[in-house]
Amino acid sequence: MKRSRRQFLKVASLSVLGLSTHLATGGIVNAAEQGAQYLPNENGLKAGRWAMVIDTRAFETPEDFDVCVKACHKAHNVPNIPNNQNIKWLWTDTYEHVFPEQGNNHMSESLENRDFFVLCNHCENPPCVRVCPTKATYKKPDGIVAMDYHRCIGCRFCMAGCPYGARSFNFSDPRKHLDMGEVNPEFPTRMLGVVEKCNFCVERLAQGLMPACVEAAEGKIVFGDLNDPESEVRKVLAENFTIRRKPNVGTQPGVYYII
Amino acid sequence: MIEKVLKGSPKFYVWLAFLGSLIGLGAFTYLFQMKYGLSITGMSRDVSWGFYIAQFTYLVGVAASAVMLVLPAYFHHYKKFKKMIIFGEFMAIGAVLMCMLFIVADMGQPQRMLNVILHPTPNSVMFYDMMVLMGYLVLNAVIGWVTLECERHQVEPPKWIKPMIYLSIFWAFSIHTVTAFLYAGLPGRHYFLTAIMAARFLSSAFCAGPAILLLLLFVVRKMTNFNPGKEAVQTLTKIITYAMTINVFFFLLEVFTAFYSGMPGHAHPITYLFAGHGGHVDWITGFMWVGAILALLSLALLIPPSLRDNEKLLPWSLGILVTATWIDKGLGLIIGGFTPNPFEKYTVYTPTVPELLISLGIFATGLFVVSILWKIALDVKKEAGTF
Amino acid sequence: MYNTKYVLPGLLIFLALFTSPFWAGKVFGTASYERPKLALPADQKECIEPVEYMRAEHMQILDTWRDQALREGKRTYVASNGKVWNVSLQNTCMKCHTNKAEFCDKCHTSNSVTPYCWDCHVEPKGNQ
Numbered sequence: 072m073k074r075s076r077r078q079f080l081k082v083a084s085l086s087v088l089g090l091s092t093h094l095a096t097g098g099i100v101n102a103a104e105q106g107a108q109y110l111p112n113e114n115g116l117k118a119g120r121w122a123m124v125i126d127t128r129a130f131e132t133p134e135d136f137d138v139c140v141k142a143c144h145k146a147h148n149v150p151n152i153p154n155n156q157n158i159k160w161l162w163t164d165t166y167e168h169v170f171p172e173q174g175n176n177h178m179s180e181s182l183e184n185r186d187f188f189v190l191c192n193h194c195e196n197p198p199c200v201r202v203c204p205t206k207a208t209y210k211k212p213d214g215i216v217a218m219d220y221h222r223c224i225g226c227r228f229c230m231a232g233c234p235y236g237a238r239s240f241n242f243s244d245p246r247k248h249l250d251m252g253e254v255n256p257e258f259p260t261r262m263l264g265v266v267e268k269c270n271f272c273v274e275r276l277a278q279g280l281m282p283a284c285v286e287a288a289e290g291k292i293v294f295g296d297l298n299d300p301e302s303e304v305r306k307v308l309a310e311n312f313t314i315r316r317k318p319n320v321g322t323q324p325g326v327y328y329i330i
Numbered sequence: 331m332i333e334k335v336l337k338g339s340p341k342f343y344v345w346l347a348f349l350g351s352l353i354g355l356g357a358f359t360y361l362f363q364m365k366y367g368l369s370i371t372g373m374s375r376d377v378s379w380g381f382y383i384a385q386f387t388y389l390v391g392v393a394a395s396a397v398m399l400v401l402p403a404y405f406h407h408y409k410k411f412k413k414m415i416i417f418g419e420f421m422a423i424g425a426v427l428m429c430m431l432f433i434v435a436d437m438g439q440p441q442r443m444l445n446v447i448l449h450p451t452p453n454s455v456m457f458y459d460m461m462v463l464m465g466y467l468v469l470n471a472v473i474g475w476v477t478l479e480c481e482r483h484q485v486e487p488p489k490w491i492k493p494m495i496y497l498s499i500f501w502a503f504s505i506h507t508v509t510a511f512l513y514a515g516l517p518g519r520h521y522f523l524t525a526i527m528a529a530r531f532l533s534s535a536f537c538a539g540p541a542i543l544l545l546l547l548f549v550v551r552k553m554t555n556f557n558p559g560k561e562a563v564q565t566l567t568k569i570i571t572y573a574m575t576i577n578v579f580f581f582l583l584e585v586f587t588a589f590y591s592g593m594p595g596h597a598h599p600i601t602y603l604f605a606g607h608g609g610h611v612d613w614i615t616g617f618m619w620v621g622a623i624l625a626l627l628s629l630a631l632l633i634p635p636s637l638r639d640n641e642k643l644l645p646w647s648l649g650i651l652v653t654a655t656w657i658d659k660g661l662g663l664i665i666g667g668f669t670p671n672p673f674e675k676y677t678v679y680t681p682t683v684p685e686l687l688i689s690l691g692i693f694a695t696g697l698f699v700v701s702i703l704w705k706i707a708l709d710v711k712k713e714a715g716t717f
Numbered sequence: 718m719y720n721t722k723y724v725l726p727g728l729l730i731f732l733a734l735f736t737s738p739f740w741a742g743k744v745f746g747t748a749s750y751e752r753p754k755l756a757l758p759a760d761q762k763e764c765i766e767p768v769e770y771m772r773a774e775h776m777q778i779l780d781t782w783r784d785q786a787l788r789e790g791k792r793t794y795v796a797s798n799g800k801v802w803n804v805s806l807q808n809t810c811m812k813c814h815t816n817k818a819e820f821c822d823k824c825h826t827s828n829s830v831t832p833y834c835w836d837c838h839v840e841p842k843g844n845q
Contacts, residue, residue, distance in 0.1 A: 109791035155374035168673040204456035205445040219787050225438015230378040234518025236672035243369035262836040263367045264438025277792050320517040
């Protein structure tokens, strides 16, 4: 009696488990099964490897930077948080901080005093993608390092992994620091507890538009396909001396600086 | 065996109630973190990991240290440790649980934590860390429970438990190695980016973990007359001493590489930790010096056999050792890794009161679990006459 | 069976409680479920897919939309009837369904689901 009851319970519980897993997995229907199709946008801009070249000589006054930063932060609803738990997509810093270990003694006055843009480098070999435990950060075939905020668990491994300090974490609800009447209604905000960063305006490229900062810079920032020898970025790179941040970490940034 | 928990002295229940109140306090504070996010912690954009992750790292070491009993007992048939093994294994269970809780406490979106399993990412060390921690928890729970049950019924443990024990030995090394890989593979963090990280982790784990175990067993000896055995204690203390010597040696290797090479990136975090920055020292500097002095003091008290075998002095020596290793790994490691930041800028990190309360709650949870498991083990041993 | 006189009534009570959601309403005559009345777009006749399908599967569609747009870079949706749509919750769905409170929330509230879409996605300002 005792033995058979035990066996019955074993068989019964296993069958319930099997049945419920079958129901759980079988219940999900894919929308694509309905004969719908997904295509890339017809007028979207395409590239083998998106890259950016910033002509740092052309950015002189704080206003030069400001229009670009404003355009970026406005387009992406980036909040302005007045403490060290802040969010940064596109910002500026001095030469010694942007290019540590690449500085010289007695640099030219202009280099010493000038500011430089900082943003996500969209690396060829991104450590943030390597360390992300959920594929919330991933590299697209066109070289853009993108994020899926729906999937981010907020472990901040990517922030530890990024050698460029390009990532920000939403320590608090970003909407507390945004005027919700003024946000760009075409782009989402982020939520509490996820990491975010510059997305190379992937949503604008899909609509056939250049990134917001490039548009606002009026030629001082060049954006294009690094794999296309005829592209403007390649032309600018061929004609000017450029550097990238922290070449020794082997990430192959997609952002170049004309010095 | 679980019924042993129901029959205990009033003292035991007062102790559990005390821990329960701390757990409640931590849980209550955690509600605020759920609502206001990690903004209630001292972490920032620059120092994006803090006290939670540091405690997680330290406790993985404590969990792994059970192997310092299992390995001599099963590889070298050192029978004297057999009496203590169950306590090491049960302590490991508590430690792994605390590790998991600290990781959850550190997450921005804890309700999505299953994403790690739903979207498995083999290129992320975090994925392996989750697997090895889960595996180690199961291994220790199964091995501990089965061997204790056999001890109770006074029969030989089943044959299949042997391979599991051998597996747990390798597993213990793997959990702390993988935890070190979380740090040692990050290209932009000079203090972390060192091939010796896993070796440092293991050496500090194998002195601190057994030291904590011995300290707890001394408390138990006072309360219940359970005696782990004089020779066993002395052998384990020798293991602790060797591990601590290696631990200090490894740290000095780091100091040599950083300062003899003169590479700024490697030197800056250590300089910051021990001397501050720009003529300004932060709270961590005091801790680091105390840690360094205590580390050397613990060696001075443990290396000479006459001092090491002095039972009156030993708890103090071990306490000093635990404090020193905790400052190195539970505070300095994370702060040094994030200061200076990738812009060579210095942001001070100080844990906040809510952060510490939540941590206290997690520590209390671990102690609660260990208390219950040890109570079961002690009662079973009393019954079986293997006290 | 041992202790039949305790076990059987116990089982019966458990079964009664466990199935109560299915019969309690009918027996005690508490309010029955009414399908919430949703505010539909005035100027549009059809959604991207048939209504029944949308009602049952909109969450799966949104899930697929998110992955297709973000990961595959495919932001054009060719519906099963051949019509073309921009893959975007904010810029396609919510352009027609401008009244979140009377459309999304109503159903979600009566079914006790709290999706976190609008923690990030900006809800339209206009109400119909």
